[in-house]
Amino acid sequence: MRQSIFFSLAIFTVLLSAFAQYFTSSTGFQFASASIAIIFLAGLLGKATESVAHYAGDRIGGFLNATFGNAAELIIAIFLIKEGLFEMVKASITGSIIGNLLLVLGLSLLAGGVKYKFQHFNPILAGHNASLMLLGVIALFIPAIYLGQLEQNSILTLSFVVAGVLILSYILWLIFSMITHKEELADNVHEGSKAVWSLRISIFLLVIATFFVAVESEWLVAGVEEVAESLGWSELFVGAFLIAIIGNAAEHSAAILLAIKNRIGASVEIAIGSSLQIALFVGPVLVFISLLFGNPMDIVFSPIELTAIAVSAFIAKSISRDGMTNWFEGVLLLVVYIILGTAFFFVS
Known part of the structure; x- marks a missing residue:
């Protein structure tokens, strides 16, 4: 019953957004309705990938959640590149990470920590994830x-050389973690629990x-500049927080729900795995995609963006290194x- 209500809300918000787009002239209403629709659609992505995880295990399920969750981020960024909003693209990449x-x-x-005193996940996987995140920071x-x-x-x-090397590194990581060393990095397949679909x-x-x-995403991007200007927000803040939060709603919902079910391994895989995918694959791919629009984008980030990414990677590495977590x-x-x-x- 809960899933059918959620599915109905996703359909309703999409129809509402379509109505706003074609039958109203309010940019604010169009932007807000598109944002809400993306959040519900991303939530649907999260529930679907959670269901897949029941069949394939937390490792594959988390990877699929990160991939399809980042699809929203990638699609939004492509439309931003089309409009030449490179600073907002880089801010959204930073915000996503x-x-x-x-x-x-x-x-x-x-x-998860409120319900369970301690939760455990694969420390070997955490160590590799931390090393890859540092690679992304250095690059x-x-x-x-x-x-x-x-x-x-x-x-x-x-920028193209760095982007190409990062994409290659990510592909090799997938081969390492899912083929040659999958037994050492694998989590349990949850055959005993009931899948949603x-x-x-x-x-x-x-x-x-x-x-x-x-x-x-196309409707969202069409009004993002006007909305940001009307609110007095900088492109940096809109890209790094507003766009990033909307684009990653799938990870937000699925990771939290899985942690509450004591499947913290999948939650960590979704959160850290998604950041790695953005830093090592999505961001670099966007550099090459910009060539299709005849206006290449470099991979140079501002000092505040680099500082934010480095600080985030440092504390995440510090907390996840022992394979055990708590609410604090x-x-x-x-x-x-x-x-x-x-x-x-x-920051203006």
């Missing part, structure tokens, strides 16, 4: 360091929800997120 490492993981540890720092010493063409070339229906819902997220560690992550959010809000 820190949002998953601090907000999603923090809420998951807090929600993003290099172009920014040499910005003042290289010509624009050289910066673009360096069958595997076939779950995959069908993943595809349908992703399609409508693409439609809603969740609070620590949320505190850092609030501090960064406040700093981003006051």
